[in-house]
Amino acid sequence: MTTRALPSITSLTEAQQRGWACVWCKAALGIGLGDDLGVQRARPATGAAFLWFPRQCPDRPTCQAREGA
Template sequence: MTTAQLPHPRTLTDDQLRGAACVWCGTTVTTATAVDLGARPDPSCPWASWYPRACPPCAEARP
């Protein structure tokens, strides 16, 4: 898992929030291509979680 700062959930699209698109570039990712960044608490709604994922190039660029 990357330790890079993630974008704030309020700035992301629905696809990025549910892990269907990279949180940084918005590229569509699949189960086979996505880098799972782990479940995170939503800072605006602490009882809810979001599931960020990234495309391999973005994940590799942010160690």
């Protein structure tokens, strides 16, 4: 599990928000792959609150290398 603060949801793609891609490096995550970072609740300044489902790559060194590229 990560100890990093999650990025702002406004900076993420739909795939990252839905857990289809890594929240850090944007790599695609298949079904059952990746580490679940827990359901998050977003409360925008306008509009209704909603849930989002971040996940991260299971291979942290490779993820960090992609993120820095």
